[in-house]
Amino acid sequence: MKNVIIAQSGGPTSAINASLAGVISGVRKSGKFGKIYGSLHGVTGVLEEKFIDVTDMSDFTQLISTPAMYLGSCRYKLTDPMKDPSDYNKLFEVFNKLDIEAFFYIGGNDSMDTAAKLSEYGRILGSDISFIGVPKTIDNDLVLTDHTPGYGSAAKYIATSMLEIAHDTYIYGIPCVTIVEIMGRDAGWLTAAAALARNEYNETPQLIYLPEVPFSIEKFIEDVKEKLKAHNNLVVAVSEGIRDENGIYITSTAAAADKFGHAQLSGAGKALEIIVKKEIGVKCRSVEMNILQRCAAHVASSTDLKESFELGEAAAALAADGKTGLMPAIIRESDSPYTYHIDAVDTTQVANKESNVPVEWITPEGNDVTDDLITYIKPLIQGEAFPTYKNGLPDYMNISHLI
């Protein structure tokens, strides 16, 4: 029997190892493959022949709950094979040497581009190797799939944090504005998840700004003044990627720049904090939600981990069927009850494309999301699948092979 290689790429998520576990599980279940190589640091692990053997891995509980890449990542873009085929020649040399029949690349749209190119190059060479992409990104910006693995856990972390920030905010009875900056340079999916923190007692965040619609500082000041009439404690969720009507990031607008001189130093949240203090004169603080957005596995969504595992298994099944150039995708059937099935889509159709929040899911005022968007996200954060704890801390997989 021939062998397979699995690699992970792009930015970390809390669910990418669940996909890895799914691929390993699916490969074993198929009975069609021999060894399972884990390529270290994405496709560069193949180029440099750095592998670990994961064939015998069978207890996936700990792997599934471990954040970021068990196999490491890379940001390597393969050379254009028409101009310089050296990367491709080296990769196929290694594939032949290790008797590889399937290569799985778990990642975002760059990784789908790699899978698509390898598949195409394989066709040219007459190779029978399956190149299968497995989707993941907290940004939820892949096309042709209802959503992406990793997004649900990031959204759960963001909504949980926003609810806790609400509790933190409500303790004082004096007017205060809290700006929370959330990841998502071009797509507002993550920022939109802040709306899930609203419940029967919590109206925060009362304002939400996504990068999909142009941001106006004047309108923002009006919005804040208006909301402060009804709310002592105002929480604003803002995407790091908000831009004005000319496409200039708010961090580097003149209004902000003359306040802090050095644009790279401050994100959208800090810029808006300064604007609120200057223009409205009310107590204001800004919070930049940190990289835990993408690696807080201690509060992962079990729906997300389950789907990620299933997509990994589906990828293995595609390879076992001899398919290539495909990515398993989630097709939603219904919101409530939430049902879906997994289909396969062409990696060339996913590569280098981006899915943004539809404008009809943003309110006409451009300062909030609609109920349809909340209905869309809600199923994805359901269920808790927390790691086991040892000595008071999550007991994650030992990653010393990366160090």
Add this chain to the structure above:
Amino acid sequence: MKNVIIAQSGGPTSAINASLAGVISGVRKSGKFGKIYGSLHGVTGVLEEKFIDVTDMSDFTQLISTPAMYLGSCRYKLTDPMKDPSDYNKLFEVFNKLDIEAFFYIGGNDSMDTAAKLSEYGRILGSDISFIGVPKTIDNDLVLTDHTPGYGSAAKYIATSMLEIAHDTYIYGIPCVTIVEIMGRDAGWLTAAAALARNEYNETPQLIYLPEVPFSIEKFIEDVKEKLKAHNNLVVAVSEGIRDENGIYITSTAAAADKFGHAQLSGAGKALEIIVKKEIGVKCRSVEMNILQRCAAHVASSTDLKESFELGEAAAALAADGKTGLMPAIIRESDSPYTYHIDAVDTTQVANKESNVPVEWITPEGNDVTDDLITYIKPLIQGEAFPTYKNGLPDYMNISHLI
């Protein structure tokens, strides 16, 4: 039977409602009191006669797991009774009106000051009201108690986050420095908790800087260069309060200021990020751990919540015994197995004082903590007491009475 008032003050923690639950439980158990009034927004709730009745609260599970103050907070400092007794006169007027026999103030050293002053004023008036302080602060900077409620949960959040940041960091095989700025303006207890993230595979954070020792930018650059020789991925934990030998915060030193002009805009983490990029030229990012340090009840320490509840009950017992001007404190008996008992200390001895990390628990190089410090913190983060979840999010207490 006479009645009691409970109030909460200062900054939020994940455990302050466990203390509230403990006081209510202890008051009921004592059988010596009637109504239990919750004063809204600290002592200002008494001044403004804003109360909720918590006498009949008996299921404490949800309250214990809810972060920040169920009763709200204030930053109100009572007037000096020698100069202006109006606050005191009003307070005792309300106490008499409501037939109060005990007043419990859950808070940090400012709150202990309030409890002490009220107790002293009561003595002068010949009042038999008990004024009892109940300790809490994530900063762990109260004297005469081994540690403070709220600290263990904050430390658990910080250590968990640092471990997840380690997983996030190790995915790339290229040199990278990550600076993590942690709360604690004067005391390094919270920053020291970052060391708990180290385990059999994770050596990060390799450098830790506390405010208790002067910070030298030159030494820091040397430290980073030295560590980069052995570690691709360097994580530095730094207190927000680091200062140079002249007591100037690192955010406003000349070295940092000429890079970003406007000192208030950036904390220690961002300042060090700029220094690393400029002086060492390696990839560097900074992360400011946000306000979740004090309100992330979703990853609270069960040891912390249990102790906080017990201290609340102990406070009630002191009042039932007719004591005043006291605060229950934790006296550690042994580290491993971790044992302690609760004693009572004088609030005047706690008021307006600060406990810092002993210099002997910081390495001679000033860039790490000793094993003794880790041994001290470890028991405090043990055990998980997570909230129940509803619709994918923590099911916290409804706080609409604060809104």
